[in-house]
Amino acid sequence: xxxxxxxxxxxxxxxxxxxxxxxxxxxxxxxxxxxxxxxxxxxxxxxxxxxxxxxxxxxxxxxxxxxxxxxxxxxxxxxxxxxxxxxxxxxxxxxxxxxxxxxxxxxxxxxxxxxxxxxxxxxxxxxxxxxxxxxxxxxxxxxxxxxxxxxxxxxxxxxxxxxxxxxxxxxxxxxxxxxxxxxxxxxxxxxxxxxxxxxxxxxxxxxxxxxxxxxxxxxxxxxxxxxxxxxxxxxxxxxxxxxxxxxxxxxxxxxxxxxxxxxxxxxxxxxxxxxxxxxxxxxxxxxxxxxxxxxxxxxxxxxxxxxxxxxxxxxxxxxxxxxxxxxxxxxxxxxxxxxxxxxxxxxxxxxxxxxxxxxxxxxxxxxxxxxxxxxxxxxxxxxxxxxxxxxxxxxxxxxxxxxxxxxxxxxxxxxxxxxxxxxxxxxxxxxxxxxxxxxxxxxxxxxxxxxxxxxxxxxxxxxxxxxxx
Numbered sequence: 203x204x205x206x207x208x209x210x211x212x213x214x215x216x217x218x219x220x221x222x223x224x225x226x227x228x229x230x231x232x233x234x235x236x237x238x239x240x241x242x243x244x245x246x247x248x249x250x251x252x253x254x255x256x257x258x259x260x261x262x263x264x265x266x267x268x269x270x271x272x273x274x275x276x277x278x279x280x281x282x283x284x285x286x287x288x289x290x291x292x293x294x295x296x297x298x299x300x301x302x303x304x305x306x307x308x309x310x311x312x313x314x315x316x317x318x319x320x321x322x323x324x325x326x327x328x329x330x331x332x333x334x335x336x337x338x339x340x341x342x343x344x345x346x347x348x349x350x351x352x353x354x355x356x357x358x359x360x361x362x363x364x365x366x367x368x369x370x371x372x373x374x375x376x377x378x379x380x381x382x383x384x385x386x387x388x389x390x391x392x393x394x395x396x397x398x399x400x401x402x403x404x405x406x407x408x409x410x411x412x413x414x415x416x417x418x419x420x421x422x423x424x425x426x427x428x429x430x431x432x433x434x435x436x437x438x439x440x441x442x443x444x445x446x447x448x449x450x451x452x453x454x455x456x457x458x459x460x461x462x463x464x465x466x467x468x469x470x471x472x473x474x475x476x477x478x479x480x481x482x483x484x485x486x487x488x489x490x491x492x493x494x495x496x497x498x499x500x501x502x503x504x505x506x507x508x509x510x511x512x513x514x515x516x517x518x519x520x521x522x523x524x525x526x527x528x529x530x531x532x533x534x535x536x537x538x539x540x541x542x543x544x545x546x547x548x549x550x551x552x553x554x555x556x557x558x559x560x561x562x563x564x565x566x567x568x569x570x571x572x573x574x575x576x577x578x579x580x581x582x583x584x585x586x587x588x589x590x591x592x593x594x595x596x597x598x599x600x601x602x603x604x605x606x607x608x609x610x611x612x613x614x615x616x617x618x619x620x621x622x623x624x625x626x627x628x629x630x631x632x633x634x635x636x637x638x639x640x641x642x643x644x645x646x647x648x649x650x651x652x653x654x655x656x657x658x659x660x661x662x663x664x665x666x667x668x669x670x671x
Contacts, residue, residue, distance in 0.1 A: 566595070
């Protein structure tokens with residue numbers, strides 16, 4: 203079950219391996235990538251070149267598999283699989299997320315209630331380890347511990363240079379139903395039913411995610427909760443287009459209240475959130491009708507917005523404006539995706555609306571994937587088999603008052619998550635103590651993996667990379 207390899211790919215792997223070997227023993231090692239969806243910003247200098255590992259190597263329409271370079275973006279991967287009527291089992295929302303990044307950094311999307319996270323559909327991975335070796339890891343070979351340990355390792359054990367993944371059949375269009383719920387508890391109960399039965403009100407569900415508008419976003423001054431259920435279909439009466447002047451998330455409440463279905467092509471459905479970076483493009487003015495009319499369509503995409511945010515972080519312009527206008531002591535970025543058990547969702551959202559106040563937020567259910575022999579476990583991101591979790595995503599900032607720590611709100615969120623048996627992805631700010639981190643993210647298992655695959659510590663330690671920097 204090894205990954206298909208071309209001469210060009212083998213040459214690129216050999217070059218990356220040689221570059222790693224040539225680095226001084228005490229030099230910090232990190233990937234040099236053209237794009238990033240992490241929110242631990244760095245200056246961009248240095249790094250390990252991995253040119254040529256960003257290709258789709260082979261799509262097998264009969265076996266429903268794809269062999270893919272680890273640095274390949276999902277935009278390119280989907281472009282290669284859709285002509286075969288196939289898609290990756292989980293397609294994260296943003297086009298420039300890479301396959302390797304989603305596996306080691308936990309991508310998620312609206313099929314995760316059924317298919318788990320991207321690493322759960324990896325059949326084989328070629329990994330350039332910290333020891334400088336190329337190790338092929340599968341669920342049942344002598345590197346099975348590495349195969350399972352890649353998830354949530356963030357490149358601290360090695361870099362996935364190629365992967366074989368499972369694919370799923372698709373139909374041309376997606377029919378969307380937006381459902382309003384009176385409260386978060388009712389939404390969570392519906393999520394649990396959908397995750398268990400893969401249907402709702404007698405209709406099959408292929409995709410499910412949701413949007414929660416906080417009190418500040420609603421005319422009633424109360425939170426409003428919506429689930430969006432998608433079903434793949436062969437025909438569509440009329441297709442919506444949210445890549446131009448219309449904004450996807452703004453359609454949700456309107457269509458729910460009108461009890462109207464919406465239809466998108468499967469391609470546009472997979473990328474429905476990318477055009478406006480969910481709703482975050484509004485902070486850049488892109489949703490204003492005048493600005494939008496003159497903002498070129500090719501620049502209405504998440505990687506462009508992230509580059510603008512990186513520039514702003516570098517020069518601190520928006521922070522200076524906000525503190526000057528409000529008199530705040532500072533501005534704290536709060537960019538997180540967290541997981542809580544579905545039955546604790548209402549409690550988390552009540553805390554979040556009261557203490558953090560960011561709105562809207564995204565909700566996406568997930569369960570460990572069951573392939574027929576029971577769900578597997580993943581040591582660095584342990585989830586309970588048979589439990590429905592809900593990912594809550596929020597991406598904005600909060601003002602700090604005098605005396606607040608720079609991570610005040612993020613730390614409040616972490617403490618609430620631990621109280622509710624939840625945890626979070628590690629692509630952004632983290633403030634866990636070492637003891638908390640080890641308990642949440644498989645500290646003992648990680649140290650065993652580190653000792654086997656990076657014994658000299660060439661790659662950064664996971665806690666150091668994700669928490670202390």
